[in-house]
Amino acid sequence: MSLKDFDLAEGQPGYLYELSRGVVTVMDVPNPSHFAQMIVIRNQFATYQLAHPDRIYGVGSRADCKILLPSLESERHPDLSVYITSPPRENVWSTWIPEIVIEVVSPSSKHRDYGEKAEEFFLFGVREYWIIDAAKQEMLVLRRSPEGWKERTIRPPKKYRIRLLPGFEFDCGKVFQAAQASGE
Structure with a gap:
């Protein structure tokens, strides 16, 4: 399927779809573990953003943003995208590059998160891609x-310090604690 056809297609309510090299993928509805992990991740960025309002333009999740790769016929909706700059006036989703993209691994997305998404996010210009894997108790940066x-x-217990956001320390241990508390 082309990006143009994908953009015109109507999906079922309650589902999110991605286009991966011309193939439509129905994204799983997040389970409670995924949801709990995302809360902890977003809260860490929100705390930093409140303390440093000039350093992060915005943090968007799945339905809030997309990454378009017309040459690959791909449209991605990352679990979380961190934008340091404001959006361009035109062609927002094919030119506005998030500095950080984060995916929380689930069994059904593992091969995409570690494989094709890594390649696509690099081609798009993303500066850092974080793969948070509660099953492995590790975060691949x-x-x-x-x-x-x-x-x-x-x-854990190591925290990740990122040059793009001076003073920010990401604690993946808290994310994994949330996953365990929710039953994963």
Whole structure:
């Protein structure tokens, strides 16, 4: 399917769809564990944003934003996208690049999160891609470099400090605690 056809297609209420290299994927409705993890992640960014209102333009989730890759016929809706700059006036979703994209791994999305999404987010220009995997109790950080992604694995109790957001310390341990408390 083309991006144009995908944009015109009508889906079923209550579902979110992505286009992956011309193939439509129905995204799972988040389970309680995913929901709990997202709350903890968003709260960490919200706390930082309140303390440093000039450093983050906005944090969007699935339905709030999209990443368009016309050359691959792909449209992605990341779990979380962090934008430092304000949006451009035209072609917002094909030109506004989030600095950080975060995916919370679920069994049905694992192969996409670790595989094709990493490639697509790099091609789009994302500076950092975080893959948060409660089952592994680790967060894989992919940081853009001229050679491709540079990988770094973070495990509790370590916190991740990011150059893009001075003073921000992301605590993946809190995310994994939320996953465990919700039954995962």
